[in-house]
Structures are given as C-alpha cells and as structure tokens.
Amino acid sequence: MTAISVRGLRKSYGALEAVRGVDFDIEEGEVFGLLGPNGAGKTTTVEILEGYRSRDAGEVSVLGHDPQRPGRDFRERIGVVLQQAQLWPTLTVRETHAVFAGYYEHPRNVDEVIELVGLAEKRDARVKTLSGGQKRRLDLGVALVGDPDLVFLDEPTTGFDPAARRAAWEMIRSLRELGKTVLLTTHYLDEAEQLADRVAVLREGQIVRIGTPRELTTGDLEVEIRYRRDGEEILLRTSEPTRLLHELTAEAVARGEELERLEVRRPTLEEVYLALVQEDPE
Amino acid sequence: MRLFLHQVRTEQLVYWRSREAAVFTFIFPLLLFVLLGSVYSGHIYGVPASQALLAALLAYGCAMVAFAGLSITLVLRREQAILKRLRATPLPPITYVAALLSSTLVVFALETVALFLLGRAVFGTPFPARVGSVALLVVLGAISFAAMGVGLSGLIRSGEGSSAVVNLIVLPMAFLTGAFGPTHHYPRFLRAVGDVLPLKYLVDLSNAVYLHKQSFWSQGTAIGVLLAWGAVGVVVAMFKFRWEPRET
Numbered sequence: 001m002t003a004i005s006v007r008g009l010r011k012s013y014g015a016l017e018a019v020r021g022v023d024f025d026i027e028e029g030e031v032f033g034l035l036g037p038n039g040a041g042k043t044t045t046v047e048i049l050e051g052y053r054s055r056d057a058g059e060v061s062v063l064g065h066d067p068q069r070p071g072r073d074f075r076e077r078i079g080v081v082l083q084q085a086q087l088w089p090t091l092t093v094r095e096t097h098a099v100f101a102g103y104y105e106h107p108r109n110v111d112e113v114i115e116l117v118g119l120a121e122k123r124d125a126r127v128k129t130l131s132g133g134q135k136r137r138l139d140l141g142v143a144l145v146g147d148p149d150l151v152f153l154d155e156p157t158t159g160f161d162p163a164a165r166r167a168a169w170e171m172i173r174s175l176r177e178l179g180k181t182v183l184l185t186t187h188y189l190d191e192a193e194q195l196a197d198r199v200a201v202l203r204e205g206q207i208v209r210i211g212t213p214r215e216l217t218t219g220d221l222e223v224e225i226r227y228r229r230d231g232e233e234i235l236l237r238t239s240e241p242t243r244l245l246h247e248l249t250a251e252a253v254a255r256g257e258e259l260e261r262l263e264v265r266r267p268t269l270e271e272v273y274l275a276l277v278q279e280d281p282e
Numbered sequence: 283m284r285l286f287l288h289q290v291r292t293e294q295l296v297y298w299r300s301r302e303a304a305v306f307t308f309i310f311p312l313l314l315f316v317l318l319g320s321v322y323s324g325h326i327y328g329v330p331a332s333q334a335l336l337a338a339l340l341a342y343g344c345a346m347v348a349f350a351g352l353s354i355t356l357v358l359r360r361e362q363a364i365l366k367r368l369r370a371t372p373l374p375p376i377t378y379v380a381a382l383l384s385s386t387l388v389v390f391a392l393e394t395v396a397l398f399l400l401g402r403a404v405f406g407t408p409f410p411a412r413v414g415s416v417a418l419l420v421v422l423g424a425i426s427f428a429a430m431g432v433g434l435s436g437l438i439r440s441g442e443g444s445s446a447v448v449n450l451i452v453l454p455m456a457f458l459t460g461a462f463g464p465t466h467h468y469p470r471f472l473r474a475v476g477d478v479l480p481l482k483y484l485v486d487l488s489n490a491v492y493l494h495k496q497s498f499w500s501q502g503t504a505i506g507v508l509l510a511w512g513a514v515g516v517v518v519a520m521f522k523f524r525w526e527p528r529e530t
Contacts, residue, residue: 052366
C-alpha cells in the first residue's frame, strides 16, 4: 500500500518557487528521507503533506486523504514533529503527554510512550527544565501518543550533540519496528544513510536523485587519479579507473619515469552528495 | 464536547501553573484593590470608597484577565509554534477557541468572587444585591474583552514586545476610564478620551449593577458599546489572527 503519493507538486511564495514539480511515493512501513541543503524546499514539501499549506499545482494523497482538506480522520492518523515547536513550559512531561493523548480517539498508554522515548526518569519534570535533546524526545512522544500510522519528522536532530543524535537515531529506528511509515527531512547525509530505506535529494525545489542511500551515491562515483608531472598536479576523473591507470602506468614505465605522488581515491559519499546539491542541474 | 472539556481543563492547568501570568492578571487587580482601598477614604459617588473601588477594579480585572492576559498568552503561543503544533492534532480550531474563551470566563468569574470575598473580609463591603446581573456582567465583559484580546494578539508581531504593548494600552485605559478611581476631576479632554474606550462602559455597568443595584438589562448603552467593541475585536481577529509564527 502507498502511504504518500506526490505528483507534480508546486508551491511558490511570491516570486520564490520553493517547490518546482516534485514526484515521489512512500510505501506503508517505509522510512523515507528528504535530503537537501537549507532552502531546498524540504519543509515546504512536508508542510503541504501535513496539511499546513495549500499547493499551487500537483496531486497529493496522504493516507488516502487530500491534506488540503484535512479532516478529523486524517489528523487522527498522523503524528508531527515540527522543526521548532515548543510546548507549555510549566507542565510536566507526563501532563504534556496526557494533554495530547486527550486529543485522540484511541491514544496509546501515556506511560508506555514516555518509556519508549526514554523520558521515564523525567516523567514529573517540568518541560522548561529539560535539555534540548530531551525536549526533542518530548516532541516525538507527543507525536506518537495518538498512535499514528504516519509520522513526519522535520529535521529531528538539528542542533544535537553527537550523543544525542545517536539516541535520536535509535528512537527513529524503533518507529520502524512499530510498523510506522516515517517521512523524515534532514540536511545530514549520514542521517539519511543511517535511517532511511529510500532517500530523495532535493535541490532548489526539485528532486535531483531518488533511491536507496547506496544507489544514491554509487551511480556516478568517478574515481580520482592524481599525480605530478614536471611539478604540476594533474587530476583525472574516470569511471574506468583500471583501464586509465593501466595506460598511465604503461606509458610511464615505457618512458622510464615515475608517476610522482600517484594517488587513486574514491570520493566519499559526502563529496558525492555535495556535488549533487551544488552542481548545475542542466 | 469531550474535546472541549479536555481543552478547558488543559487551559486551566496551564493558566494556574504559569505563575507569572496568574500573578500578573489575577493577583494584581486584587492587590490594587487592597492598596487603593487602604488609601482612599470617605465616600465616592455617594457610596463608601471601598465599594466604589471594588466596582471599578472588577472592570479592571476583566481587562487584565480577558484582554491583557489572553492576548499575551496567544502571542507567545503563536510565536512558540504551540498553536501550529495543536493544529496538527484532531482538536478542531473552533473547539480550541471556544475552550480558550470559556477558560478565560472561568478565571474572570473566580476573580470576581475573590474580589467580593476580599472586600468583605478587609473592608466590610457587601455582597452584590443583584447576583444574576453581576453574573451577566461577568459574561458580557469576558466575551467583549476576550474578543478584543484575540484581535489585539493578531496585531502584535513579537512575543518579546507583547507585554509592553499590552501594558501600554491597558494601564492608560484603566487610568482614563475610572478603573483606578473616579475621573470627574480630570481635564475635560482626558475624560473625552476615556469616554470612547470600552473599559469606561464596563466600569459604568459595574457601578450601576453593584453600587446602584440596577438591573443588568437596564444598561442598554453600556451593553451596546461593549458588544460593538467586541465586534471590532472579532473583525480584527478575522483579518489578522494567525496560527503560525510570523516568518522572520
């Protein structure tokens, strides 16, 4: 079953085209990542799917609903973690979960959810006393307390220290075990690699690549060969490194020369990703 | 209905838990009543000063709870994206607004009860002769000032500036309309300014119902002006109220 289907989605803010014709499908139970730099259109896309914004053009279906007309049933089935929402600072962790549980027809057990997001020890602490990472877990907890089928996570680990990120990743992995469909946005490649079954890379409002994290970066992995000749650095990029290297070394051997500072390397995934989001789409 | 009651309970919990808001809007009018009541003596409008002050500060309490408190709360919740977050839940927006207004009404009703109890205990002021009329005053005042409060929240851009802006409106308004004591010795033009402000009419209504034991329904002018100001608030809210933080 398809949880989310997007065809030809467009959205402009005045003269700025934030989303320029985006297509993708997300299957039920899949963890799907929208990856891209700031301003690529990730949040706009997600907020259209969450029912916050209208679209200018395109077809969108989320759990069989048009999010432009979000009804009770749609709201019952989604959970949302916004990029920067706060909750009432003076309520406790448990009270906050109970307030949100009260909005849903069939909420999960509040204490179980608090346990799940790792806030059991902070159950009776006021929200304002929580650390940044703990507040993010609270956001996740209240997004899960309604027992949604689909969870939106908008940059869930931005601003985290490495330990807090690892903890957040563990939690997001546990969502998969619960069978939830997850749409996650991030501008960290490693996060998308770690968490997502499939990733769409967004750049200036368009998808430039879509696939599994592996497919994403192996397609055009050109190997770099560097060496020095007469003091000048020479850099060659090739998809056939064996043949090129053989030719180069055969020539050098024939001339009786050494290829100075010869170096063969594959670009890291990070470099491929950066090239992907920076290169000209043409 | 279940969602409505759940949200009224939530609003009450949040209000009483947040000490700053509760002290600022709930305790402050009570405190002023005791302070002014200890300073003024003799008679005002032909009644003991403490009674006149009680009637005036009842109106001030409405401005604090329903107008100042509500608008600051709404601006902060908007800018912190709490409103935005709530919109993603199955709680319908209309239910949220209804629960927020009802919760405001509950707080103002408790404020009214507290004023009468405090007046009785400290200054020996009588309980109101027309309880039904006082109840209607509380409802009308809360609706009118809450509507203006929601409208004002749409006009305030930032959370940091909200309490400054609101105080800049409420304090002079209270001073000019007799909510801190009689204005008949003020210069004429100041009184003229006070005459167009909504709080003046709530003070008048409070004086009529509590001090002069008149029926709520006999005060057509005050009721009409308060409803008109409430309508202004609703119209401003329709055009200016936002659920999401202002884009920076």
